[in-house]
Amino acid sequence: MAANPLVEMVNITRNFGGVHALKGVDLSVFAGEVVALLGHNGAGKSVLAQILSGVYPPTSGEIKVDGSPVHFHSPNDARRHGIETIYQTLALADNLDAPSNFFLGRELRTSLGFLDKRRMAEEAAAALVDLNPNFTDIERPVRQMSGGQRQAIAIARAIHFNVRVLIMDEPTAALGPHETAQVAALIQRLRDQGIGILLISHDVRDVMRLSDRIVVLKNGELVGEVRAEESDEDEVVEMIIRGRKLAPADGDGP
Amino acid sequence: MSEAVLPRRRVHVTDVVTPIWLVLVVVIVIAALISDRFLSPGNVAAVLQQGVITGIVALGMTVVLVGGEFDLSTGATVMMAAVVALLLGPDGGVGIAVAIAVPLLIGAGIGAVNGLAVYRAGANSIVATIGMQFLVIGAVLALVSGQHVRADAIGETFTALTHARPLGVPLPVFVFAALVAALAIVMSQTVFGRHIYAIGGDVEAATRAGIPVARIGIATYVISGVLAATSGVLIASLVGHLDPTAIGGYEFPALTAVVLGGTSLSGGVGRPADTAGAILVIAVITNVMTILNYQYPIQLLVQGMVLTGAVAFYSWRRGGA
Numbered sequence: 001m002a003a004n005p006l007v008e009m010v011n012i013t014r015n016f017g018g019v020h021a022l023k024g025v026d027l028s029v030f031a032g033e034v035v036a037l038l039g040h041n042g043a044g045k046s047v048l049a050q051i052l053s054g055v056y057p058p059t060s061g062e063i064k065v066d067g068s069p070v071h072f073h074s075p076n077d078a079r080r081h082g083i084e085t086i087y088q089t090l091a092l093a094d095n096l097d098a099p100s101n102f103f104l105g106r107e108l109r110t111s112l113g114f115l116d117k118r119r120m121a122e123e124a125a126a127a128l129v130d131l132n133p134n135f136t137d138i139e140r141p142v143r144q145m146s147g148g149q150r151q152a153i154a155i156a157r158a159i160h161f162n163v164r165v166l167i168m169d170e171p172t173a174a175l176g177p178h179e180t181a182q183v184a185a186l187i188q189r190l191r192d193q194g195i196g197i198l199l200i201s202h203d204v205r206d207v208m209r210l211s212d213r214i215v216v217l218k219n220g221e222l223v224g225e226v227r228a229e230e231s232d233e234d235e236v237v238e239m240i241i242r243g244r245k246l247a248p249a250d251g252d253g254p
Numbered sequence: 255m256s257e258a259v260l261p262r263r264r265v266h267v268t269d270v271v272t273p274i275w276l277v278l279v280v281v282i283v284i285a286a287l288i289s290d291r292f293l294s295p296g297n298v299a300a301v302l303q304q305g306v307i308t309g310i311v312a313l314g315m316t317v318v319l320v321g322g323e324f325d326l327s328t329g330a331t332v333m334m335a336a337v338v339a340l341l342l343g344p345d346g347g348v349g350i351a352v353a354i355a356v357p358l359l360i361g362a363g364i365g366a367v368n369g370l371a372v373y374r375a376g377a378n379s380i381v382a383t384i385g386m387q388f389l390v391i392g393a394v395l396a397l398v399s400g401q402h403v404r405a406d407a408i409g410e411t412f413t414a415l416t417h418a419r420p421l422g423v424p425l426p427v428f429v430f431a432a433l434v435a436a437l438a439i440v441m442s443q444t445v446f447g448r449h450i451y452a453i454g455g456d457v458e459a460a461t462r463a464g465i466p467v468a469r470i471g472i473a474t475y476v477i478s479g480v481l482a483a484t485s486g487v488l489i490a491s492l493v494g495h496l497d498p499t500a501i502g503g504y505e506f507p508a509l510t511a512v513v514l515g516g517t518s519l520s521g522g523v524g525r526p527a528d529t530a531g532a533i534l535v536i537a538v539i540t541n542v543m544t545i546l547n548y549q550y551p552i553q554l555l556v557q558g559m560v561l562t563g564a565v566a567f568y569s570w571r572r573g574g575a
Binding site for chain 1: 455
């Protein structure tokens with residue numbers, strides 16, 4: 001890849017009290033690329049993703065967007081740079097309806113400064129129908145909705161606002177085969193639109209199929225990275241389990 | 255992007271007429287059947303007046319509880335505001351505006367400290383605000399050395415504030431109605447209100463949506479503190495003299511109304527207007543018991559039944575959650 005990465009994380013560390021969750025990790029995502037982040041629970045992949053989401057800052061290290069250093073103090077800062085996240089928990093407020101969740105944190109206002117409920121309902125409805133044509137009755141608490149509908153809300157709001165890098169945390173973990181296939185198709189579609197995708201997963205088979213590049217973490221360190229097409233499940237599983245270091249797949253590394 | 259128009263849900267009857275308003279109709283009908291005095295203009299005004307003081311406190315607690323937290327310091331704040339208003343207003347010789355503004359500002363300060371303890375330090379809100387209650391009561395009693403605060407020279411303007419009866423309705427009732435309307439708009443039509451519901455519904459989701467949770471949470475406590483202080487100022491104006499040791503205990507009647515109005519104890523659900531409806535229900539029941547000459551123990555018993563019954567009813571209705 002000749003172009004600059006969309007985002008680049010350089011030598012990221014993160015300590016929680018005395019625990020070193022990340023010990024100097026590099027990660028980059030290019031436009032139109034699906035990067036998978038693999039590792040056991042506690043390997044540091046969620047922490048790394050949440051640092052990129054702006055949930056908390058790194059203890060040290062640098063994040064660059066389009067080559068320029070940035071500092072995220074809240075998820076809003078990350079979103080302002082086009083970095084959106086679909087959390088495994090979906091991060092929906094169950095007591096609110098679909099439009100409220102869709103626009104949570106970036107509500108539309110009328111000229112008088114009040115909530116523009118009508119416009120939010122219309123925009124959310126259009127975006128949700130685009131993802132799931134059977135999605136009706138959106139103005140009820142999302143607690144009453146199916147898992148697929150809830151997932152659709154989380155996805156729809158992540159891709160609606162000029163997304164450039166999409167972080168997906170275990171996007172298929174709670175889904176049936178049909179919905180998993182839909183998510184896979186969506187990932188392809190977004191990649192074709194030039195969006196960079198960071199996929200966090202522990203399902204190696206899914207990852208081999210969906211991603212271009214695979215990055216493996218263990219105990220807060222980078223084990224190695226491979227191109228999906230040049231690797232196979234056995235090699236990746238071995239990296240996860242044994243933490244066997246590989247040379248970087250190409251010249252991307254530091 | 256398709257322009258498909260969904261069969262969107264319009265405003266349903268159940269969005270406006272929540273159970274508490276049906277209960278209100280029922281208790282009014284029963285009250286009117288029990289006593290022909292109940293619907294007399296004088297008694298209706300008395301019913302309205304009765305609920306206002308507790309009602310204003312309950313409105314603030316509703317806002318805090320929608321955010322998922324408790325404010326049990328409100329009773330003490332009521333007492334503080336009443337005492338400070340009486341000390342400043344009639345005796346202190348400052349203008350009436352100052353006598354009103356200072357207690358409200360102190361109420362805001364109490365709320366801000368509550369909010370910082372809960373939303374910045376992460377303290378349990380029940381314990382933190384009970385601690386604040388002791389602190390405020392202690393400070394006020396120390397201030398007045400436990401003496402009865404008598405305002406012999408209470409200004410007529412100050413008294414007139416609450417004794418005026420435009421259209422035959424006591425002025426505090428209008429204050430209450432205006433506050434209900436204002437808070438209803440804030441909670442349902444503003445981004446700030448929406449964010450309070452989000453925080454009470456799921457703090458993690460709110461945080462990840464970039465909502466400034468602490469700032470908004472602190473603001474809910476400030477609102478509660480100012481409203482409790484407003485109640486105190488009204489009491490000062492209504493009564494004109496106070497025994498600081500005898501006033502207080504507003505927080506639990508207020509909490510009863512909040513819960514009866516359908517506000518969830520776990521946050522994220524509740525409306526100021528429904529709290530107002532619950533205040534009216536309680537005022538009607540209390541009024542009827544007074545007309546029937548029921549003594550205080552019976553009234554307490556009924557209040558206990560209402561609180562426990564309401565919690566049980568709403569919990570059952572929300573599927574045991």
